[in-house]
Every structure is written in C-alpha cells, then in structure tokens.
Amino acid sequence: MRKPVRIMIPLLAAGMLAVGCTGGGSTPAPQGSGTAGAPSAGPANPNAMPRNETLYTSGTQWGPPANFNPIREWDSATGTKGLVYETLFHFDPNAGKLTPWVAESGGWTDDTTYELKIRKGVKWSDGTPFTAKDVAFTFGLGKMETIPYHNVWEWLKNVEATDDQTVKFTFSTANHQEWDFNLYNRAIVPEHLWGKLSEEDVLNGVNENPVGTGAYKFSSHDQDRAVLTKRDDWWGKTVLNMDPKPKYIVDIVNTSNEVAMGLLLQKGMDLSNNFLPGVANLVKGNFGLTTFYKEPPYMLSANTAWLVPNTTKKPMDDAVFRKALATSVDTRKIVEGVYGNLVKAAGPTGLLPQWDQFVDQNVVSQSGFSYDKDKAKKLLADAGYKDRDGDGLVENKDGSKLSLTLMVPSGWTDWMEAARSIAASAKEAGISVTPDFPDYNALVEKRGKGDFDLVINNERQLSNTPFTYYQYVFQLPVQKVQNTVNFGRYENKRAWELVRKLDQVKTDDIAGMKAAVAEIEKIHLEELPVIPLWYNGLWAQSSTSTWKNWPSSEQGAPKYAPVMWRNWLEMGGFETLTQLQPAAS
Amino acid sequence: MRRYFGRWLAVLLAWGFGVILGIFPVAGGYSFSTRPNWSLDFMLDLLHHWALPFASLFLVALGGWAIGMRNMIIYELESDYANYLSALGAPQRLIRRYAFRNAVLPQITGLALQLGVLVAGALVTEIVFSYPGLGSLILKAVQNQDFFLLQGTFLFIVLGVLIANFIIDIVYVVVDPRTRTGMAGASA
Numbered sequence: 001m002r003k004p005v006r007i008m009i010p011l012l013a014a015g016m017l018a019v020g021c022t023g024g025g026s027t028p029a030p031q032g033s034g035t036a037g038a039p040s041a042g043p044a045n046p047n048a049m050p051r052n053e054t055l056y057t058s059g060t061q062w063g064p065p066a067n068f069n070p071i072r073e074w075d076s077a078t079g080t081k082g083l084v085y086e087t088l089f090h091f092d093p094n095a096g097k098l099t100p101w102v103a104e105s106g107g108w109t110d111d112t113t114y115e116l117k118i119r120k121g122v123k124w125s126d127g128t129p130f131t132a133k134d135v136a137f138t139f140g141l142g143k144m145e146t147i148p149y150h151n152v153w154e155w156l157k158n159v160e161a162t163d164d165q166t167v168k169f170t171f172s173t174a175n176h177q178e179w180d181f182n183l184y185n186r187a188i189v190p191e192h193l194w195g196k197l198s199e200e201d202v203l204n205g206v207n208e209n210p211v212g213t214g215a216y217k218f219s220s221h222d223q224d225r226a227v228l229t230k231r232d233d234w235w236g237k238t239v240l241n242m243d244p245k246p247k248y249i250v251d252i253v254n255t256s257n258e259v260a261m262g263l264l265l266q267k268g269m270d271l272s273n274n275f276l277p278g279v280a281n282l283v284k285g286n287f288g289l290t291t292f293y294k295e296p297p298y299m300l301s302a303n304t305a306w307l308v309p310n311t312t313k314k315p316m317d318d319a320v321f322r323k324a325l326a327t328s329v330d331t332r333k334i335v336e337g338v339y340g341n342l343v344k345a346a347g348p349t350g351l352l353p354q355w356d357q358f359v360d361q362n363v364v365s366q367s368g369f370s371y372d373k374d375k376a377k378k379l380l381a382d383a384g385y386k387d388r389d390g391d392g393l394v395e396n397k398d399g400s401k402l403s404l405t406l407m408v409p410s411g412w413t414d415w416m417e418a419a420r421s422i423a424a425s426a427k428e429a430g431i432s433v434t435p436d437f438p439d440y441n442a443l444v445e446k447r448g449k450g451d452f453d454l455v456i457n458n459e460r461q462l463s464n465t466p467f468t469y470y471q472y473v474f475q476l477p478v479q480k481v482q483n484t485v486n487f488g489r490y491e492n493k494r495a496w497e498l499v500r501k502l503d504q505v506k507t508d509d510i511a512g513m514k515a516a517v518a519e520i521e522k523i524h525l526e527e528l529p530v531i532p533l534w535y536n537g538l539w540a541q542s543s544t545s546t547w548k549n550w551p552s553s554e555q556g557a558p559k560y561a562p563v564m565w566r567n568w569l570e571m572g573g574f575e576t577l578t579q580l581q582p583a584a585s
Numbered sequence: 586m587r588r589y590f591g592r593w594l595a596v597l598l599a600w601g602f603g604v605i606l607g608i609f610p611v612a613g614g615y616s617f618s619t620r621p622n623w624s625l626d627f628m629l630d631l632l633h634h635w636a637l638p639f640a641s642l643f644l645v646a647l648g649g650w651a652i653g654m655r656n657m658i659i660y661e662l663e664s665d666y667a668n669y670l671s672a673l674g675a676p677q678r679l680i681r682r683y684a685f686r687n688a689v690l691p692q693i694t695g696l697a698l699q700l701g702v703l704v705a706g707a708l709v710t711e712i713v714f715s716y717p718g719l720g721s722l723i724l725k726a727v728q729n730q731d732f733f734l735l736q737g738t739f740l741f742i743v744l745g746v747l748i749a750n751f752i753i754d755i756v757y758v759v760v761d762p763r764t765r766t767g768m769a770g771a772s773a
Contacts, residue, residue, distance in 0.1 A: 048626075049618040056617060063725055220620050223717045224613055227620075250617050255715040258596075262611035265604045441730070 049227075052546060052582055055246035057564045058260050059273025059539065061253045065226045068218060069207040070187035071141070073148060073567055077218070077226045078251035082569025084228070085187035085212040088116065088135065089180075090570045091464050093354050094559050098184055098464065101570075102130065102213055104165075106183065108506075112157075114169040114179065122235045124190050126211045132161035137191035139169070146203045152182055175503040177467040177513075184464065184570050188213070215244050215574075224253045244577035246547070251564065264289060267545040273563050275414060275539045280340055288544050292562070293553045296341035299537030300561055302568075304350040304469075305415075305458040306530040307406075307422065311490040312450055315396055316404075319527050320383040326369050326531040328376035328429030329422050335534055338417040343534045349521050350532025351466055357510070358466050360518035367525035376429035387430060394430045403432045404453040409440040415456055418533070448481040450489050457487060458536050461567065465507065470499045470520050473530050490529035495520060538563055549581045595641035595713040602637060609637045612715035638714045642707060650692065657688035690761055697753040700746055 057078070065077035070085040081087070088103035100106070106116040122130040139159045142149045155173040162168050171179075190211055197205060210218060215236060216228040228249040236242050254260060254274060261276050263269040265287060276282075280298060282289050291298040307329065309316035316322060331345040344353070348368035351359050380386075385394040385402070396402045408419040419435040426433040433454065438446070446452050460472040475485045476496040482489060502516040524530075540562045542550040551558040551572075558579040560572035603611035615621065616630050661667060661684035670680050708720030719738055726734040758764050 051618065054618060063729065222621075223722070224715065225617060252612070252617060255612075255712055255721065258713075259612045259715040262599055262604055266607055266611055268610070268612075268617065 049248040049250070052584060053247040055249045055271065055547060055577070055580070056252060056263070056269045057249060057271045057273070058252040058254055058263070058269060059271075060564050060566060061226065061251060064223045064253060065221045067206040068210040069203075069205055070189060070210075070212070071147060071203060073185075073187075076566070077221065078564055078566070079216060079218075079226070079228050079249065079569065080210065081187040081566065082214070082574055083216040083249070084210050084214045084218065085189065086214045087184050087187055087570050088118075089184040090574070091184040092575075093462055093561065093571055096354075096464070098180060101184075102188060103135075103183075108174070112171045112174050114171070114174075116167040116169070118165055118167065119235070119239060120165060121239065122213050123233070124192075124211050124213055125217055125231060126190075126193075128190065128192055130188075130190075130213050131164045132167045133164075134188055134191045135159075135167045136161040137195065138186060138188045141189070141194075141202060144199050144202065146199065149182060149186060152178075173504065175500075176506050177465040177503045180464050180507045181468060185567065216249060219248075224255075226251045226253075242575075242578045244574065245580040245582070246577060249577075264541060264543055267543055270543050270545075270547050271550075271562060271564065272541045273539050273565055274541075275342075275537070276541055277342075277414065278340060279541055280342065282541075290542050290544055290550050290552060292538070292540060292551060297344045297535075297537060298342055299539055301344060301352050301354070301462070301535035302538035302561075302563075303458045303461045303536045304346055304352060305418075305456055305533045305536050306350065307533055308455050308457050308488045308530050310450060310452050310454070311488045311529055313453060315385065315402060316453065316488075318383065320379060321385065322528040322531065323369060324376045324379040324383070324385075324429065325426065325431060326528055327372050327379060328426045328431060329531070329533065330371045330373075330425040331533055332371065333425065334418045334421050338414055338421060339534070343537050346532035346534050348525055348532065350530070351469065351517075351521075352462050352535060354462055355466050355469075358514055358517040360514070360521055363518055363521045363525065367522060369525070369528075371425075373425075373429050376431075380430060385430075392430060393427070393432045403434065405436045406433050406454040406456070407436050407438060407443055407446070407452050408456055409443050410437040411440070419456065422533075447487050448483050450482065450487075455487060456533070457530075459484065462571070465502075465513075466517050467499065467502050470495075470502065470517075470524070473524060474499050474520075486529075488529050490527070492523065492527065492529070495523045495527075498523070538568075544583060546583050547580045548583045549579055551576055551579070591641060591645040592709045592713060594645055595638070595710050598637050598641050599713060610634050611637075614717045634716070638707075638710050638716050641710055641713075642703075650695075653695065654688060654692060657691060658684055661685075661688045686760070690757075693753060693756065693760065697750045700749045 060078040066072075066075050067077065068080050068084070069076050070081045073081060086102050088101060088106070089098040090101050091098055100119075102119055102122055104117045104119045106114060109115045116132075116135065118130070118132055118135060124130055136159045139149075139152070139156070141147055142152050142156075144150065155171055155175050156169060157172045158168075158170040160168050160170075193211055194202065213235065214231070215234040216230055218226065219229040220227045228251075230244065230247050252260075252263070252269065257274045257276055260269065260272045260274040264272050264276075265282075267288070279289070279291065280296070283291050283294070283298065292300050307325075309322055309325065311317050311322075316325075335341060335343055335345050347359060348364050348370070349359050380394050384397045387393060388395050388399055394402055406419050406423060408415045410416075416435070416437055419437075423433040423435050443455070447455055447457075460469055463469075472485045474490065474492060474495045476491060476493065478486060478489045478491060498516065498520045502513065502520065505512045505516050507513075538561055542562060544550070549558065551560045551562045553559075558576065560575040560579065561568060562576045563573050565573070599611045602609040610616065610633065613634055614631070615627065615634055619627060619630060621627060658681075662680070664684075667680050667684055670683070671677075707718060708724060710716065711718045711721040712724075719742065723735065723738050725731075726738065758768070
C-alpha cells in the first residue's frame with residue numbers, strides 16, 4: 001500500500017501544475033474579452049458580427065494597432081482619423097475641391113484672415129457638443145514643437161473662437177495652398193478631454209478610449225485586428241444625408257500580401273489595399289474581384305515613385321549627368337516586367353494624373369525627357385563622362401571610377417525588381433549602378449543623413465495641390481538630417497522661392513496656379529533633382545461577394561478612391577463606405 | 586530543411602483546404618467576426634483555426650519521430666533481454682510490448698527538448714497562416730527593435746520549456762518503472 005501513495009504525490013503535483021499551466025496560458029483570453037466587453041453597447045450577442053453587416057479590410061496596418069491617437073497620422077490604428085476623429089473638410093480629388101465636413105463653410109474675410117463656421121448639432125461620442133473652441137484648441141496644439149503641423153505656426157499668428165460656431169484664423173503670411181491642405185488633414189480633438197493632457201501624452205499617448213465626432217468608434221482590438229462599430233447617433237446622417245453602410249468594420253493586420261490574397265479568394269475579405277502582384281489575372285478570371293479599372297493600369301494613381309540622386313555627391317551634383325541617368329532608365333520595362341501593367345509610367349514632370357491640368361505641355365516638350373539609350377550615351381560623352389578603361393562603363397570626369405549604389409528596402413520585392421531593372425538599363429547606357437537591399441530602418445537612417453548615392457522614394461501622396469509635391473522636391477534649408485522631404489539635398493534658392501510663391505496663390509485661382517507651376521516645372525525638368533519613374537497605384541482589390549457598388553470607372557459607379565489607408569479616408573475612403581450596398585439585396 | 590518543407594506544406598494546405606475547398610480559415614487565431622469569450626462556439630472556432638497550422642507542423646515532424654522510434658525499436662528487439670525472452674519461448678507480442686516501453690523513453694526526452702524549438706520555431710508556420718503566436722510576436726519585436734517585448738516573450742518561452750520539462754520528469758515516474766524503484770529505495 002505504501003508504494004502507490006508515493007507515486008501519487010508527484011502525480012498530484014503534475015496535475016496541479018497542469019491546471020495552473022492552463023490557467024496561466026489562457027490569461028490573454030479574459031483580458032481580450034475585457035477590452036471587448038467594456039465598450040459593448042451594441043448588438044444582442046456582442047461577440048459575433050454578422051457577415052452581411054461587416055466590412056473586412058486590410059492593407060493599412062502592418063503591425064498590431066499601436067495607438068488610437070489622431071495626432072499620430074502615420075501609425076495610429078486604421079480609421080482613427082476619418083472614421084473616429086474627423087477633419088474640418090474632406091477633399092474630392094476628382095473635382096479638386098474641398099467639401100465642408102464638420103465645418104459648415106470657410107472663407108477669407110481679408111488678405112490674412114480666414115473665418116470658419118462650424119456645424120451646429122455635432123456631438124462628441126461622449127455627448128458633449130462640438131464647438132469652435134475644439135477647433136481653436138486643436139490648431140493651438142500645433143504650438144507644441146513635436147506636433148506634425150507645428151510649422152503652420154510659422155505663418156499662422158493667432159487662432160480664436162469668437163463664438164461657439166465661429167473660428168477666426170489670423171495669418172502673418174497667407175499660404176493658401178498649404179492652408180487648404182491643413183483644413184482637410186487635421187483631425188479635430190475634443191478640448192474637454194485633451195486640454196488636460198501633457199505634451200508627451202498628446203504626441204505619444206495611446207488614447208485607449210478615443211472620443212471623436214466620427215461615424216464609427218473602436219469596439220475592440222487585438223494583435224491582429226482593429227474593430228470599429230457604427231455610431232447610430234452620428235451627426236452626418238441627417239446633416240450630410242450620408243450613411244456608411246457597414247455596421248462593423250474589421251481591419252485586419254497584414255502579415256503578408258499572400259495572406260491578404262488568400263482571404264480575398266476565400267471571400268473573408270471585402271477590400272484589400274495591399275499590393276497583390278498578378279491581380280490582373282484574378283480580375284479577368286472571374287473570381288468575384290474588382291478593381292477601379294477593368295484594364296491596365298487597373299488602379300487609380302496614389303503617388304509618384306522617384307529615383308532620388310544624392311545631389312551633394314559627384315557626379316550626381318551635375319544636372320547633365322542626372323539627365324543622362326533619367327534618359328537611360330527604361331520605365332516601360334518596370335511597368336510591364338515588374339508590375340505587369342498594374343502601374344502607369346510617370347510623365348516627365350511626375351505630376352499625378354489627377355494634376356494633369358497643371359502640366360505645361362510647352363515646358364515638357366522643351367525640357368522633358370524620355371527613355372533613349374543613345375541620347376543618354378551622347379549626353380554623357382558630351383559632358384565629358386568617357387569610358388577610359390574600355391569596360392563599357394563611363395568614368396568620372398577626372399578619370400576615377402564611377403560606380404553608384406541604388407538602395408531599396410529589403411523585402412520590398414516590387415521595388416527590388418525595379419532597382420534591378422534600373423541598374424540593367426543604366427548599364428546599357430554606360431552608367432554603373434548596383435542595387436543594394438539594406439534593412440528598411442537602416443535605409444531610413446542613411447537616407448536621412450545623406451549617406452547614399454541613389455534611392456527610390458514615393459513619400460508624397462496625392463493632395464489638393466501640386467505645392468506639396470514641389471515642397472517635397474525643393475524644400476530648403478537642408479537640415480543635418482532630412483526626414484521627410486528633399487532627400488537628395490538639392491539646393492536651389494530660386495526654385496524654393498517659386499514654390500513658396502505657389503503656396504500663396506489662392507486655391508480658386510487655377511490660372512495663377514498653372515502659371516506658377518509651369519515655372520517650377522521648368523526648373524525641375526532642367527535640373528532633375530528627382531527623376532519621376534512611375535505612378536504607384538492606389539492598390540484596391542474588392543470582393544463583390546458581400547458588398548457591391550464598389551467605385552469603378554464604369555458608368556453609374558461611384559468614383560471615389562476605395563481605400564482605407566491613413567490620410568485617405570478624407571479623400572474618398574469614407575465616401576466609398578457610404579456608397580456600398582449589400583450584395584444580397 | 587525541415588522548415589522549408591514545412592513552409593511549403595503550409596502553403597499547400599492553406600491553398601488546398603483554405604482557398605480551394607474553403608473548409609478551413611487561412612488566417613488568424615480565431616475568426617475575425619468574433620471576440621474572445623468563454624463559449625463553446627469560441628473554443629470550436631479556436632480549434633478550427635488551429636487545425637491547419639497544427640497539421641502543417643505535425644505532418645512534417647511525424648516522419649522524423651517515426652524513424653526515430655523505428656530505430657529504437659530495432660535496437661531494443663536486438664538487445665539481450667529480448668533475445669532471452671524469445672529463448673524462453675515468450676510470444677512475440679509480449680517481447681514487443683517490453684521493447685516499446687523501453688524505446689519510448691528517449692522519445693519522451695526528445696519531446697521535452699523539442700518544446701523550446703517548437704515555440705520559437707513555429708515562426709514560418711505562423712507567418713504563412715498569419716497566426717498570432719509567439720513566433721510572429723518575436724519577429725515583430727525584432728523588426729521594431731522592441732527589446733522589452735523581446736525579453737518578455739523569451740521569459741515566457743523559458744518558463745514554458747522549464748514547466749514542460751518538469752512535467753516530463755514527473756511523467757517519467759509513470760512510464761519508467763526503474764525511477765519508481767529508485768524512489769522506493771532500491772537500486773535498479
């Protein structure tokens with residue numbers, strides 16, 4: 001009898017441990033249900049979302065939802081700005097016009113004063129009325145140096161809520177173009193909650209319980225998703241007569257584009273804003289997928305991809321060499337070979353198709369460039385870049401070896417292929433270019449410090465004005481670290497002067513804008529501080545299994561940009577949601 | 586090698602059972618339409634999402650373990666006690682039963698050692714199935730240079746391996762009579 005008892009002791013221990021172990025292993029579950037349960041104000045069964053009321057999206061978040069802070073326009077959870085927090089205006093890229101949103105109207109009362117009327121009856125999701133004070137407060141936050149729109153205060157003198165519905169902005173310089181950009185890009189935050197926060201919390205706070213004016217609110221989130229639920233009391237329903245159809249929006253965190261593709265084909269996802277190579281075949285192959293266009297390029301254009309030469313290094317400091325390099329690149333090969341016609345080759349100016357009216361054809365025909373291998377060779381030879389050692393590649397003017405490195409982040413497969421293609425066509429013209437694929441963070445650091453020869457970049461999206469485009473190209477002064485603009489460290493005082501002049505042209509003065517842009521275009525094309533390559537697509541693949549009436553080029557279909565990316569919900573993303581229809585009906 | 590094969594198999598499984606047949610989900614740890622809660626539906630949902638990733642790991646590993654077991658059993662069947670038993674005229678089934686009990690011991694030790702690798706080594710599977718596990722968490726922590734998260738996950742892995750090893754040690758008492766005799770004071 002003694003022996004069995006002794007055996008029982010370790011067994012008992014093991015049993016208890018196993019119980020303890022399962023208890024420990026499942027702690028995340030109650031935690032998860034805790035976050036889910038807290039704001040559960042919705043459906044009968046708060047844990048399930050019916051498929052026909054839910055929109056599944058992906059392509060925005062590449063890591064767990066990091067924060068719900070609308071000030072952090074670059075890494076907040078999908079929909080933080082646009083669905084939960086709202087902006088004063090929305091921008092319609094097709095009409096090229098701002099549409100009033102929580103603002104009712106706005107206008108310049110004199111040369112340096114802008115008066116904004118905001119709508120009555122808008123409420124924050126905690127019930128507090130939305131007033132002009134909130135707007136004044138939000139722009140006042142920009143006085144903190146770390147806020148992304150801090151530079152507004154270089155030319156904004158004062159902002160004041162004169163009554164509950166009116167905000168008066170007084171400027172020292174009226175930068176019309178940039179101001180319009182700010183009007184539809186800045187999310188308004190509630191003063192009664194944010195007024196108490198420290199500067200650190202405003203910029204780096206997670207903002208776990210966001211209170212916005214928007215049509216949705218966050219209902220739960222997890223490592224691999226963020227879930228939004230529609231607010232029934234959203235002001236826009238009656239005022240704007242708009243109603244976003246999906247009751248729930250689940251934005252899925254991407255681990256890879258293949259997974260997004262799998263989910264799309266399984267009809268578990270409705271809108272994928274991922275780059276899916278070969279999607280052309282799926283669109284044609286009757287898989288229930290649609291894109292904006294039925295034929296190439298399939299997608300709308302979202303931004304321009306440039307080849308950025310470091311203009312502080314030899315021989316990229318020579319405009320003739322840059323031109324030769326530009327002429328040597330066969331973009332057609334990239335568009336067809338790398339992208340399978342999912343993108344469009346860029347025009348010489350690189351201005352997006354939506355900005356076509358600003359392209360001055362005279363300037364382009366005079367100073368533009370296009371792929372021409374022989375011309376590139378001639379340009380090089382005439383400027384004194386000659387092949388002295390007979391290896392088929394040119395040397396520097398002083399005879400030293402010329403060898404450039406083209407950096408592209410590792411893992412960005414389409415760009416890696418494009419870099420290889422650029423290197424190959426440059427080599428044919430006699431310029432030695434070697435592709436290099438460092439880690440993304442390493443690349444960003446080197447690019448910021450100007451420690452590179454060539455990079456590919458596309459960090460300027462479509463906006464209300466070509467000003468933002470040229471600001472990217474020409475902004476001065478060049479800082480020690482260039483984080484967002486002018487990576488090539490190109491210095492041209494006259495060009496920057498012209499860009500600033502463009503900034504001050506009134507946004508309804510199209511002729512004035514055209515004239516200003518034409519002058520800048522001329523400098524851009526003659527100097528080529530950045531070489532436009534192709535227009536990156538507004539990747540959007542949608543499944544018609546649950547929701548239909550997706551935006552498309554066809555007659556009768558909505559023309560909005562079907563995209564959930566950050567800063568795009570104000571440019572048609574939200575409007576897309578209002579146009580959807582359940583596929584079953 | 587095994588990992589590459591595992592990834593390949595995982596992709597095939599996701600494609601075949603997920604996209605073509607549509608009977609298993611291709612991504613996520615639980616359905617995107619539910620929130621975690623203590624219900625049978627949710628547990629079934631968890632299992633449903635777990636099945637394919639598990640199968641892709643299990644099918645690949647199974648062969649290796651089977652070969653290991655086969656070698657052990659051959660070794661045991663050729664040992665002295667097996668020969669002695671058969672000389673005494675014991676039935677083959679009895680001999681095999683004894684051999685099995687001895688052959689499985691190194692396998693259990695191997696399992697204990699394998700657990701640590703399993704947690705961290707399931708990374709590829711987790712990526713293919715977009716499964717929110719420790720492996721993909723480690724990868725993200727590395728990519729974002731989040732050292733605290735990295736330390737935390739390693740702490741969990743270390744704890745997990747230690748606890749698993751402890752349990753296996755205890756299981757040994759049951760499966761290996763010799764340890765029991767040792768505990769009772771006799772020498773094996």
